[in-house]
Ligand SMILES: Nc1ncnc2c1ncn2[C@@H]1O[C@H](COP(=O)(O)OP(=O)(O)O)[C@@H](O)[C@H]1O
């Protein structure tokens with residue numbers, strides 16, 4: 001390997017999950033919500049994690065999103081070991097590295113759209129004028145800049161989700177983590193969001209999409225399936241379609 005290859009950042013996994021277990025003790029029984037997960041995701045990938053209810057999706061999403069830490073195992077995100085971090089450091093990693101898109105949008109009801117989109121930049125300590133500029137650009141990218149003064153309850157579901165996407169993108173995160181992002185949207189608005197995620201991926205963004213819906217998962221380039229806390233398939237959409 002020559003030096004150029006050695007320092008090519010695309011060769012370094014953005015996400016590396018090594019033998020991840022998340023175990024809950026429920027009385028005398030042990031629930032293995034994640035039961036030995038190994039997964040590598042490179043920069044620029046678009047990966048869907050799919051599985052039925054109870055398969056461990058939320059648990060792994062919370063770990064990938066630095067919202068929680070595993071019981072055992074290692075999580076390396078951008079070369080940093082996140083697995084044993086305390087909540088302050090986790091919050092910093094989240095804010096710097098990850099843009100979240102949730103099913104329920106999670107916009108703050110007492111803040112207008114612009115203030116909601118500015119939030120990650122506020123946490124990042126970016127000056128007011130720059131915050132406003134970047135947030136307006138993100139809103140324009142989603143086609144809702146004229147709604148910047150509206151509060152969430154003055155927006156349609158689709159517009160709220162666009163606002164949430166603008167908020168996820170505004171800090172130029174290394175990872176976009178979407179948890180059932182189309183779960184509350186009608187089919188046309190879902191289509192628009194999925195097309196937008198594809199476009200973001202074409203532009204080089206790394207996307208991890210968590211869903212229970214096979215057809216939504218097939219919008220990604222790589223699919224990982226979960227069952228009983230374990231990975232049961234990891235491959236291309238074509239190969240995914242071949243297995244029943
Ligand atoms: N805090 C918890 N305490 C006990 N059991 C939990 C907890 N969180 C999740 N589980 C269990 O772990 C398994 C996986 O849950 P989860 O990750 O939420 O699955 P999914 O998101 O795919 O529906 C389920 O059996 C669930 O009941």
Ligand SMILES: [Mg+2]
Pocket residue numbers: 054057058059
């Ligand atoms: Mg879940």
